[in-house]
Amino acid sequence: MAKDLNKVMLIGRLGTDPDMRYTSSGNPVTTFRVAVSRQWKDSSGELREETEWFSIVTWNKLAEICHQHLGKNSRVYLEGRLQTRSWEDQQTGQTRYKTEVVASDMILLDSRAARESATVPAAEMPLQPPVDTTPASGPSGQRFDMDDDYIPPLDIGDEDIPY
Numbered sequence: 001m002a003k004d005l006n007k008v009m010l011i012g013r014l015g016t017d018p019d020m021r022y023t024s025s026g027n028p029v030t031t032f033r034v035a036v037s038r039q040w041k042d043s044s045g046e047l048r049e050e051t052e053w054f055s056i057v058t059w060n061k062l063a064e065i066c067h068q069h070l071g072k073n074s075r076v077y078l079e080g081r082l083q084t085r086s087w088e089d090q091q092t093g094q095t096r097y098k099t100e101v102v103a104s105d106m107i108l109l110d111s112r113a114a115r116e117s118a119t120v121p122a123a124e125m126p127l128q129p130p131v132d133t134t135p136a137s138g139p140s141g142q143r144f145d146m147d148d149d150y151i152p153p154l155d156i157g158d159e160d161i162p163y
Contacts, residue, residue: 006081008101010054011109012036014074020067030063032056032070034078055100057083062106069108079105 018032037051056078058066070076080103089096 010078028063030066075109077107078103
């Protein structure tokens with residue numbers, strides 16, 4: 001029997017700071033939106049750009065990590081699955097739908113210096129020696145940046161946690 005596949009991989013920037021809250025059972029959930037842009041040349045050779053916005057949902061430990069380490073304009077790699085949920089609008093009585101990426105892995109792509117400069121004015125930043133940013137390879141052959149703030153990607157499995 002053939003398996004189906006529902007997998008999304010995105011690299012983009014957060015549009016706002018992540019919003020974390022808790023379900024009635026105490027599970028943390030963090031939501032945010034990510035902008036992903038693409039560029040191409042049209043038939044006349046003019047450079048065009050298009051941005052697509054994705055709603056992202058993270059759960060449990062990954063939700064806490066995203067809330068703690070991500071902020072507006074953070075550049076991230078996200079991996080997860082698409083999920084469409086529906087609800088009845090209280091005001092109109094209509095059924096509404098929303099498709100989201102339920103992320104299971106996240107890698108922060110901003111350099112440590114870029115994250116620090118976002119919170120500390122450049123004039124106040126201490127001078128640091130150059131850092132070797134050559135990616136290292138993880139146990140599964142996955143590439144990642146080994147600096148002091150490295151956050152390993154988490155695999156929270158295929159838990160079907162209701163939203």
